Amino acid sequence: MSPHLQVYRFRLSMFLSIANRAAGVAAAGGSALGLCWISAAAKGPKSFSKVQKVTGNPLGQMLMAGWALALVYHFVAGLRHLAWDSGYRFSKKEINEDGPVAVGVTLGTTAALVAGIVGVAICRSRKKAS
């Protein structure tokens, strides 16, 4: 543990900082699983239908939504880091202002992405069925 973590009052920035690291690890794990998709597509229709069973399953979809959340948050936090490294929005006040915005943007973008992708997939499978 870093020295006396418990003596500090909780700040959103602390959580967002460690969450960025955790999201990076989760995004990497998800990307490793994502390789299953591309390798199955390369292998052939049989393997691909196996992967589609996972992606069509509610548990698989929750996993993918989690992957999307991790990727989107790591992306948003990464953009903040690039801004900070360039000398923008790096005052204490600005960092505190932008934290909740980052949370909102992450949740909104993830929800929109997940809903959009699921919607497109459902539309396509209905078209095929009819």
Next chain:
Amino acid sequence: MSNPKKPHVTVMRSQLSRARGLGSGQAGVGHWWAERASAVALVPLSGWFVIQVFRLAGASQPEVAKWGARPFNTTMMLSLVILTFYHTQLGLQVIIDDYVHGKAHLPAGLLMKGIVFLLGLFGTVSVLKLALAGSSRSTIAAG
């Protein structure tokens, strides 16, 4: 950054510490830049990939194979896979540097790099196989 007109000291280290060769000044700066550069490159690549996910959501294997056989898609996918796992390796190294100390530090880093390298190579081979299988199939069909 608060006052750009104020002249700043470019060398923080004393000349004595330089002469002794102590302190930082090894691979840190290069690692930092590699992390940022790969992050910047991943921004447009991720944007492209999100569009492709929308195009491919619910698609069948022949549709994916046809998509993957296009040289532009192959190029973008290879860039995405290679940069993703390169960036992953850089990020995980920072975590290992922070939390793993002593004798375990070097083997932990090497093991992580080995695993991430193999994953990246597996992704690269898969993308290439999808690309080449798709294109050869289409030439057979055409000829």
